Amino acid sequence: MTRKMSRRRFLKISAAVTAATAISGVSCFSSDFDIIIVGGTIFDGSGTAGFPGDIGIRGGKIVAIGDLKDRSAARKIDAAGLVVAPGFIDFHSHSDDELLLGGEAQSKIRQGVTLEVLGQDGGSYAPLNEKMREQMRKRMRNRYDIEIDWTDFQSYFLTLEQRGMICNALSMLGQGTLRECVVGEDDRPATDAEIAEMKRLAAQAFEQGAYGISSGLEYVPGSFASTAEIIEVCKSMNGRGIYSTHMRNEDDTLIDAVQEAIEIARGAGVDLNVSHLKASGRRNWDKLPEVLALLDETRAGGMRVTCDRYPYVAYNTGLASMFPLWSRDGGSEKFVTRLQDPALTDSIRSAVLGKVEKIGGWQSVMISGVSKNPEREKYEGKQFQELTADGGDPFELLVNLVVQEEGGGSMVGFAMSEENTAKVLAYPHCMTASDGSALAESGVLSSGSPHPRAFGTFPRLLGKYVREEQRMPLEDAIRKITSLPAEMLRLTDRGLLKENYHADITIFDPATVTDNATFQHSQQYPSGIPFVLVNGVPVIDGDKFSGALPGKVVRS
Numbered sequence: 001m002t003r004k005m006s007r008r009r010f011l012k013i014s015a016a017v018t019a020a021t022a023i024s025g026v027s028c029f030s031s032d033f034d035i036i037i038v039g040g041t042i043f044d045g046s047g048t049a050g051f052p053g054d055i056g057i058r059g060g061k062i063v064a065i066g067d068l069k070d071r072s073a074a075r076k077i078d079a080a081g082l083v084v085a086p087g088f089i090d091f092h093s094h095s096d097d098e099l100l101l102g103g104e105a106q107s108k109i110r111q112g113v114t115l116e117v118l119g120q121d122g123g124s125y126a127p128l129n130e131k132m133r134e135q136m137r138k139r140m141r142n143r144y145d146i147e148i149d150w151t152d153f154q155s156y157f158l159t160l161e162q163r164g165m166i167c168n169a170l171s172m173l174g175q176g177t178l179r180e181c182v183v184g185e186d187d188r189p190a191t192d193a194e195i196a197e198m199k200r201l202a203a204q205a206f207e208q209g210a211y212g213i214s215s216g217l218e219y220v221p222g223s224f225a226s227t228a229e230i231i232e233v234c235k236s237m238n239g240r241g242i243y244s245t246h247m248r249n250e251d252d253t254l255i256d257a258v259q260e261a262i263e264i265a266r267g268a269g270v271d272l273n274v275s276h277l278k279a280s281g282r283r284n285w286d287k288l289p290e291v292l293a294l295l296d297e298t299r300a301g302g303m304r305v306t307c308d309r310y311p312y313v314a315y316n317t318g319l320a321s322m323f324p325l326w327s328r329d330g331g332s333e334k335f336v337t338r339l340q341d342p343a344l345t346d347s348i349r350s351a352v353l354g355k356v357e358k359i360g361g362w363q364s365v366m367i368s369g370v371s372k373n374p375e376r377e378k379y380e381g382k383q384f385q386e387l388t389a390d391g392g393d394p395f396e397l398l399v400n401l402v403v404q405e406e407g408g409g410s411m412v413g414f415a416m417s418e419e420n421t422a423k424v425l426a427y428p429h430c431m432t433a434s435d436g437s438a439l440a441e442s443g444v445l446s447s448g449s450p451h452p453r454a455f456g457t458f459p460r461l462l463g464k465y466v467r468e469e470q471r472m473p474l475e476d477a478i479r480k481i482t483s484l485p486a487e488m489l490r491l492t493d494r495g496l497l498k499e500n501y502h503a504d505i506t507i508f509d510p511a512t513v514t515d516n517a518t519f520q521h522s523q524q525y526p527s528g529i530p531f532v533l534v535n536g537v538p539v540i541d542g543d544k545f546s547g548a549l550p551g552k553v554v555r556s
Contacts, residue, residue: 030072031072031073031074032056032058032068032071032072032073033056033057033058033063033064033068033071033072033073033074034057034058034059034073034074034075034536035056035057035073035074035075035076035077035503035533035536035538036054036055036056036057036068036069036071036073036075036076036077037054037055037057037076037077037079037084037505037507038054038068038069038076038077038078038079038080039052039054039069039078039079039080039081040052040053040054040055040079040080040082040083040084040507041079041082041083041084042055042065042084042085042497043083043084043085043474043475043478043497044085044086044496044497044498045085045086045478045479045482045483045486045495045496045497046479046483046496047475047476047478047479047483048475049475050083050474050475053065053066053067054066054067054068054069055068055084055497055503055505056068056071056073057503057505057533057536058536059536060502060503060535060536060537060550061500061501061502061503061536062497062498062499062500062501062502062503063499063500064499065497065498065499077507077531077538079507079531081509081511082507082508082509082510082530083474083478083507083508083509083510084497084505084506084507085112085478085482085497085505085506085507085508086478086482086483086494086495086496086497086501086504086505086506087112087113087114087115087167087482087494087504087505087506087532087533087534088111088112088113088114088115088458088481088482088506089113089114089115089117089431089481089482089485089486089489089494089495090108090113090115090116090117090433090434090457090458090481091117091244091273091308091431091433091485091488091489092117092120092244092275092276092308092310092431092433092434092435093108093116093117093118093120093169093433093434093435093436093437093438094118094120094121094435094436094437095108095116095118095169095437095438096118096119096123096124096125096171097125097139097140097143097144098437098438098439098445099116099118099160099165099166099167099169099438099551100140100144100146100148100159100160100163101144101146101163101444101445102163102164102165102166102549103164103166103545103547103549104440104443104444104445105166105437105438105439105440105445106166106438106439106440106441106525106545107437107438107439107440107441107445107454107455107525108167108434108438108454109166109167109438109532109534109539109540109545110455110525110526110529110532110540110545111434111455111456111457111458111459111526111529112458112459112506112508112529112532113167113434113438113458114167114168114504114505114506114532114533114534115167115168115169115170115494115504115554116167116168116169116170116438117169117170117171117172117211117433117485117489118169118170118171118172119171119172119173119174119177119210119214120172120174120214120216120244120246120275120435121174121176121214121215121216121219121246121275122174122175122176122177122214122215122216122217122219122222122246123174123176123177123214123216123219124153124171124172124173124174124177124210124214125150125156125171125177126150126151126152126153126155126156126171126173126177126205126210127151127152127153127177127178127181127201127204127205128150128151128152128177128181129151129180129181129182130151132177132180132181133149133150133151136148137149144444152204152205152208153171153173153205153208153209153210154208154209156171157171157208157209157553157555160553161552161553164549164551165549165550165551165552165553166438166534166539166549166551167438167534167539167551168494168504168534168535168551168552168553168554169551169553169554170209170211170489170553170554170555170556171209171210171211172210172211172212172213172214172244173202173205173206173210173211173212173213173214174213174214174215174216174222175213175214175215175216175222175225175230175233176215176216176219176220176221176222176223178198178201178202178213178233179198179221179222179224179225180221181198181201182194182197182198182201183198183221183224184221185220185221185329185330185331186221186224186329186330187220187221187224187325187326187329187330188224189226189229190225190229195229195232195233198233198236199232199233199235199236202233202236202237203236206236206237206241206556208555209553209554209555209556210556211241211242211489211556212237212241212242212243212244212270212271212489213233213234213236213237213241213242213243213244214243214244214245214246214275215230215243215244215245215246216245216246217245217246217247217248217257218246218247218248218249218250218321219246219318219321220325220328220329220331223248223325224325224329227260227263227264230264231263231264231267231268234264234265234267234268234270235268235269237268237270239268239269239270240270241270241271242270242271242272242273242304242488242489243261243264243265243268243270243271243272243273244272244273244274244275245261245264245272245273245274245275246275246276247260247261247274247275248260250278250279250280251279251280251281251284251358251415252281252283252284252358254279254280254284254287254291255287255290255291255294258274258291258294258295259294261274262294262298262303262305265303265305266298266303271303271304271305271306271488272298272303272304272305272306273305273306273307273308273431273488274295274305274306274307274308275307275308275435276308276309276310276315276433276435277291277307277308277309277424277430278309278315278415278416278420278421278424279291279416279417279420280315280358280359280413280415280416281358281359281360281415282360282415282417283358284358285416285417285420288420288423288424292423292424292427295307295429299429304488305429306429306430306431306484306488307424307427307429307430307431308430308431308432308433308435309421309424309425309430309431309432309433310432310433310434310435310436310453310457311421311425311432311453311457311460311461311464311465312416312421312451312452312453312460313414313415313416313417313418313421314366314412314413314414314415314416314451314519315412315413315415315416315435315451316368316410316411316412316413316435316436316450316451316453317410317411317413318408318409318410318411319367319398319401319402319405319408319409319410319411320335320402320407320408320409321411322352322355322356322365322398322411323335323339323348323351323352323402324347324348324351324352327339327344327348327351332406332407332408333407335407336402336403336406336407339399339402339403340403348399349395352395352398353395356394358415359413359414359415360414360415361385362383362384362385362388362394363383363384363385363386364383364413364414364415365383365384365411365412365413365414366381366382366383366384366411366412366413366414366449366519367379367380367381367382367383367384367387367401367409367410367411367449368380368381368410368411368412368448368449368450368451369409369410369447369448369449369450370401370405370408370409370410370448371405371408371409373404376401376404376405377448379401380448380449381449381519381520384397384398410448412451412519422465422469422471425461425465425471425472425480426465426471426472428476429484430480431480431481431484431485431488432457432458432461432477432480432481433457433481433485434453434454434457434458435453436450436451436453436454436457437450437454438454439454439455439523440523441523441524441525446523449522450522450523451519451522452515452517452518452519452522453517454517454522455515455516455517455522455523455524455525455526456515456516456517456524456526457515458481458526459508459513459514459515459526459527459528459529460515461477461480461481462474462477462508462510462513463513463514463515463528464515465477466510467510467511467513474510482495482496483495483496491554494554502535502536503533503535503536504533504534504535505531505532505533506529506531506532506533507529507530507531507532508528508529508530509528509529509530511528512527512528513526513527513528513529514526514527514528529543530542530543534548534550534551535550535551535552536550537550
């Protein structure tokens with residue numbers, strides 16, 4: 001039977017073919033290379049200083065590095081005055097659904113990101129039970145007007161590739177997703193049979209290409225798991241994976257949380273990454289040196305340990321995180337019911353006000369995203385203190401908003417110190433990562449008032465922290481976003497500019513690379529990154545999106 005092709009699908013394929021033809025058309029058969037990048041300064045991602053040289057690309061791979069200016073190619077890219085680096089790897093990304101929108105999701109590729117690591121903070125897009133699949137279908141239909149139908153990683157990965165990918169991606173397996181799939185959303189221990197089923201599904205996920213296990217132990221239902229349960233589930237990696245964790249606490253009991261993360265990785269015999277490492281709340285800022293010393297001590301004992309961090313003093317999370325875990329037990333419907341129970345108001349208020357005090361007051365809490373509702377969208381980008389300046393109660397506003405959002409909505413919390421942020425970014429074993437989604441300046445991915453990290457993480461590292469503040473040399477900053485994450489993921493053909501590696505390449509101007517996104521006006525692409533190649537195909541070409549979608553799912 002002949003399958004009809006939609007107009008959208010036809011245009012997508014045509015754009016990709018056109019881009020590929022511009023590189024490797026008939027002329028490539030009489031040329032040495034498809035593309036030569038000439039005249040740039042090469043920083044190969046290893047942490048060594050840059051050197052002048054050219055790069056020859058053929059068939060999506062780097063095939064030559066050296067003096068190639070007299071060699072022939074279907075196309076030459078002039079990189080004079082520019083840095084030529086491996087494509088950036090965003091080790092902590094939340095573009096799990098945005099990448100389904102193909103060329104719409106441009107905010108990461110315009111930062112030089114060629115590989116996004118999905119499935120973070122304990123939440124992945126597989127495995128799904130029937131209830132979870134129906135919730136996912138409803139969400140994707142309402143948010144993006146697209147139909148999906150998967151329950152495992154194999155089908156999810158195929159869907160990503162069939163819809164066309166603007167960059168490469170791989171995914172972790174979310175411990176919270178795994179627990180919800182098997183145990184549900186209730187706060188109770190998993191039975192032995194349920195743990196065995198989680199381990200079976202985990203093994204299946206790894207067979208289908210997932211990398212490691214992530215956790216988000218401040219979020220339900222993953223937070224309901226004991227340390228022993230998480231260790232047992234992580235043993236499904238058979239000592240070959242990585243445990244990447246949003247720890248159980250990042251403020252008052254930060255040290256205990258770090259020790260638990262180390263215990264889990266050690267007990268399971270796997271590598272450890274601490275997600276978005278921070279000491280949150282002014283009274284905890286002085287704990288950072290002890291945390292870094294703990295990581296160093298663990299590494300000295302033989303474990304591979306890293307952390308990641310975004311270059312901002314504010315975090316982004318769900319409004320629900322302001323409420324105590326017990327109030328969120330059992331899922332969103334029960335959570336919303338508890339918020340409306342007068343008998344629970346005082347205890348919930350006490351817990352929320354304690355959380356607000358840790359952050360720094362209501363002036364430090366900004367609403368960043370709500371559902372598409374004109375009555376509530378007016379709150380986006382504003383702090384609770386500002387919204388209640390006329391004498392309103394910020395706690396009541398928060399509760400009413402979360403109830404109207406059916407447990408949803410997102411916020412930004414300004415709780416970290418600038419000096420600590422710079423110290424973590426400069427820590428030798430810290431990867432810079434966005435903890436954000438691939439969004440856009442306009443269109444379906446431009447709603448709300450998102451955290452600027454979605455648009456500015458990588459140019460902010462290179463501009464503010466390298467060029468302006470000189471917190472680290474350029475070659476080390478590049479290492480932190482290329483070969484270091486590739487090494488932790490055990491990737492052997494990405495993360496370096498090296499012959500026979502995939503031609504994922506970012507070309508930027510070290511003198512002008514700048515993040516333009518701010519908390520007040522976050523939906524702004526960066527400047528100073530004119531070319532980004534994914535698998536040898538220019539996706540950002542002369543500062544413009546080429547229309548090509550050459551990305552692939554990288555499977556374990």
